[in-house]
Amino acid sequence: MNKVVLFLLVVFAIGSAKAQEVNIIPAPLKVTNGTLQFRIDSKTKIIADATSRKNAEFLKKMLSPAFDLKIKKNGGAGIILKQDNSLKKELGNEGYQLKVSEKSINICAATQTGIFYGIQSLRQLMPVDITLCAEALVIKGVDITDSPRFPWRAYMLDESRHFQGEAFVKKVLDEMALLKMNVFHWHLTDDAGWRIEIKKYPKLTEVGSYRKDSQVGAKKWKSEELAGMPHQGFYTQKQIKDIVAYAAERHITVVPEIEMPGHSSAAIASYQWLGSDKVLTEVPVKFGKKRDNYDVTDDKVIEFLHDVLSEVIELFPSKVIHIGGDEINYDSWRESEKIQQYMKDHGIVSPPDLQIQFTNGISKFIESKGRRMMGWNEIMGIDIHTERGEKKYDDEVKTELAKDAIVHFWKGDVGLATQAAERGYNIVNSYHRFTYLDYNYNSIPLSKAYSFDPIPEGLAEKYHKQVYGCGCQMWTEWQPENDDVERQTFPRLAAYAEVGWTDKERKDYVTFRRKLDNLLRRWEMKDINYSKNFEKKQ
Ligand code: ACM
Numbered sequence: 001m002n003k004v005v006l007f008l009l010v011v012f013a014i015g016s017a018k019a020q021e022v023n024i025i026p027a028p029l030k031v032t033n034g035t036l037q038f039r040i041d042s043k044t045k046i047i048a049d050a051t052s053r054k055n056a057e058f059l060k061k062m063l064s065p066a067f068d069l070k071i072k073k074n075g076g077a078g079i080i081l082k083q084d085n086s087l088k089k090e091l092g093n094e095g096y097q098l099k100v101s102e103k104s105i106n107i108c109a110a111t112q113t114g115i116f117y118g119i120q121s122l123r124q125l126m127p128v129d130i131t132l133c134a135e136a137l138v139i140k141g142v143d144i145t146d147s148p149r150f151p152w153r154a155y156m157l158d159e160s161r162h163f164q165g166e167a168f169v170k171k172v173l174d175e176m177a178l179l180k181m182n183v184f185h186w187h188l189t190d191d192a193g194w195r196i197e198i199k200k201y202p203k204l205t206e207v208g209s210y211r212k213d214s215q216v217g218a219k220k221w222k223s224e225e226l227a228g229m230p231h232q233g234f235y236t237q238k239q240i241k242d243i244v245a246y247a248a249e250r251h252i253t254v255v256p257e258i259e260m261p262g263h264s265s266a267a268i269a270s271y272q273w274l275g276s277d278k279v280l281t282e283v284p285v286k287f288g289k290k291r292d293n294y295d296v297t298d299d300k301v302i303e304f305l306h307d308v309l310s311e312v313i314e315l316f317p318s319k320v321i322h323i324g325g326d327e328i329n330y331d332s333w334r335e336s337e338k339i340q341q342y343m344k345d346h347g348i349v350s351p352p353d354l355q356i357q358f359t360n361g362i363s364k365f366i367e368s369k370g371r372r373m374m375g376w377n378e379i380m381g382i383d384i385h386t387e388r389g390e391k392k393y394d395d396e397v398k399t400e401l402a403k404d405a406i407v408h409f410w411k412g413d414v415g416l417a418t419q420a421a422e423r424g425y426n427i428v429n430s431y432h433r434f435t436y437l438d439y440n441y442n443s444i445p446l447s448k449a450y451s452f453d454p455i456p457e458g459l460a461e462k463y464h465k466q467v468y469g470c471g472c473q474m475w476t477e478w479q480p481e482n483d484d485v486e487r488q489t490f491p492r493l494a495a496y497a498e499v500g501w502t503d504k505e506r507k508d509y510v511t512f513r514r515k516l517d518n519l520l521r522r523w524e525m526k527d528i529n530y531s532k533n534f535e536k537k538q
Helices: 003-019 050-063 085-091 112-125 166-178 237-249 265-270 299-315 337-345 351-368 414-422 446-451 461-466 482-489 492-501 509-525
Strands: 030-040 045-048 070-072 078-083 096-100 104-109 137-146 152-158 183-187 253-257 320-322 372-376 406-409 426-429 467-474
Touching: 030 096, 030 104, 045 050, 050 070, 050 078, 050 112, 078 112, 085 096, 085 104, 096 112, 104 112, 112 137, 112 166, 152 166, 152 492, 166 183, 166 237, 166 482, 166 492, 183 467, 237 253, 237 299, 253 320, 299 320, 299 351, 337 351, 351 372, 406 414, 414 426, 414 461, 446 492, 446 509, 461 467, 467 482, 467 492, 482 492, 492 509
Parallel strands: 045 070, 045 078, 078 104, 152 183, 152 467, 183 253, 320 372, 372 406, 406 426, 426 467
Antiparallel strands: 030 137, 096 104, 096 137
């Protein structure tokens, strides 16, 4: 081909790609704009096959502020929802097609999740406030074929440091659904509070869900200032079931995180025998890494953890159960004669080996229940906290982490990610410098959040498939009020949604930023306290 012709073709292709944009976040895979339009009015029918009934009801409710639409099993024109298993190959488990023409709006997918996502896209094609439409909602003609880049698109909420409560969680789940995020990673236990009712061990919430004060102050970890009031809260099992069901209706899996063997002060304060030091009687009021860990050499402690996990597994249908495993201070193990003796007797050469052996036992238990374990990347036994002088163990660690574990990568370099991949692990990338929502907007402005690539730069292509996707993490030590959590979360949540869903080639920050205005208006209407200063200050 003549070079000039090729150049013109490329220019034309770029030009038309730009023209084929719709106001949808995350940006869909393929978009072709049509010339005609569909009018939704009070006579429009929702036509849904029997399996799509729930989605039809969701759509009906979504449109109810403007119109009270009827749902029918079959019929001619209208908004048609259709599950078609033959689309599986093209669209996968979460993809969909959305076609808007003069006669009908067609949403097809191989699964109900796909149809749900088609509805979410349709929702974004509508005016933000549909009650303002006079007689009809006009949807411009378009043909969208869409599916995600990654199967794991998560938001993590830390309810241990500050408890946000049921209404807040549901609010976030609603926004996740709109953005096609599919994993709500629920950080329910930590040093600062135990937030889930466990029937067999009532003191976990009687004692562990209450702390008499909380650290505050500009100097953060070094601060001696306290809030001057107690903090408490937990979820009953009934509430948990309700939230899990609410999430499932929005095609979101709730992955519970129960921290072990570190970040366990709230549990140890409830039952001292769980600890290695066995001295803690109150939930600490200061945040940061704590000294004590579960005494994993004690059979009774292992039995406790199995009991807790059994109740957790009953409550959460998620295939994946997160066990934390990060930031263990090994001092309490190092300084316990009993634990040192155990290690000698069992030929365990280092504290990380003890942690891995323990973690492997937990992995086996979780597998025996048909589930799969996930943990922060310390579970591999490679130190990422060089500042703590624990690096010396790296060469000594002999124990190999169970192969089925999912490594939740939050700290470390591409070498570490490569080691995890070489050893065959699946990875979820939550690299802290790009995805921690507790970091302020100066260190992670919206554009930086948007620029995150879950495939670490330099990871060999043969390992890319092992990366399931990404998470963004809302740690709440320094976010005491729900308004603070909202400000940290929004609008960055939208950026992470696009990071997880949209192919790299389709990502464009300028376009994303323009489309975001619609979402900001939506959030204003819902009284969501999104940050107004989401760009880096110069
Ligand atoms: C972590 O931030 N400690 C996972």
